[in-house]
Amino acid sequence: MRKTKAKKRPLAPDPRYGDPIVTRFINSLMYDGKKSTAFTVFYEAMDRIEKSTGENGHEIWKSAMQNVQPGVEVRSRRIGGATFQIPTPIREERKQYLTMKWIIMFARKRNGKSMGEKLAAELVAASKGEGASVKKKEDTHKMAEANKAFSHFKV
Numbered sequence: 412m413r414k415t416k417a418k419k420r421p422l423a424p425d426p427r428y429g430d431p432i433v434t435r436f437i438n439s440l441m442y443d444g445k446k447s448t449a450f451t452v453f454y455e456a457m458d459r460i461e462k463s464t465g466e467n468g469h470e471i472w473k474s475a476m477q478n479v480q481p482g483v484e485v486r487s488r489r490i491g492g493a494t495f496q497i498p499t500p501i502r503e504e505r506k507q508y509l510t511m512k513w514i515i516m517f518a519r520k521r522n523g524k525s526m527g528e529k530l531a532a533e534l535v536a537a538s539k540g541e542g543a544s545v546k547k548k549e550d551t552h553k554m555a556e557a558n559k560a561f562s563h564f565k566v
Contacts, residue, residue, distance in 0.1 A: 427454060428469045432476075432507065439511045440530075455527030460535055475537035479544045480510045483555040488564055497564050498555035510544075517543035 422431040422438075433453070441449035457468030464471060485496040501509070518533035519526070520543070536542030 425450075427457075430469070433469075433472070435507070436472075436511050436515075439508075440515055452526045452530065455525070456530040456534060459527060459531035463531070464535060471538045472534055475514065475534045475544075476507075476510050478540050479513055479537050479548050480506050481548045481551050482506075484509075484551055485554050485558055490564055495561045495564055496554065496558045497561050498558055499565070513544040513547050517547070 422434045424431045425433040425437065427433075437446070437449045437453050440453060457472065460466070460468040460471050481501060483498050484501055486499050487494050488497050489495075514533055514537060515530075518530040521529040521532055523529040523532060533542055533544060537544050
């Protein structure tokens with residue numbers, strides 16, 4: 412028998428926006444436990460967004476998160492010697508995790524001088540419905556749509 416499930420610890424809201432989801436995003440952005448550096452990078456990106464678009468950086472970040480958030484994903488399941496990609500709906504927490512992971516991953520791959528600059532560019536593109544992270548979401552949805560015939564093999 413497995414041990415009891417670990418309790419979810421509440422995240423402290425971030426100092427500037429008072430949003431615990433921003434704190435989770437910053438934790439995902441963090442490298443080698445350098446949280447203050449991750450805060451600096453995130454807030455630099457927000458300042459760049461506000462300067463370039465003239466809009467609230469937090470609102471741009473929220474719309475980017477909304478545009479990248481996937482609804483379904485495919486999971487591999489082995490049935491009778493064959494492996495099928497089965498589309499499954501995603502829990503809310505995993506949606507957030509995938510969204511953050513994709514935005515940060517594609518921001519790191521972008522061209523630019525600093526991580527703040529790269530992150531700002533990716534967030535602005537994602538809020539407009541463009542960019543690599545939005546394409547990743549669309550590809551995931553296309554794959555789920557293509558494998559809809561196997562949805563009766565629930566995971």
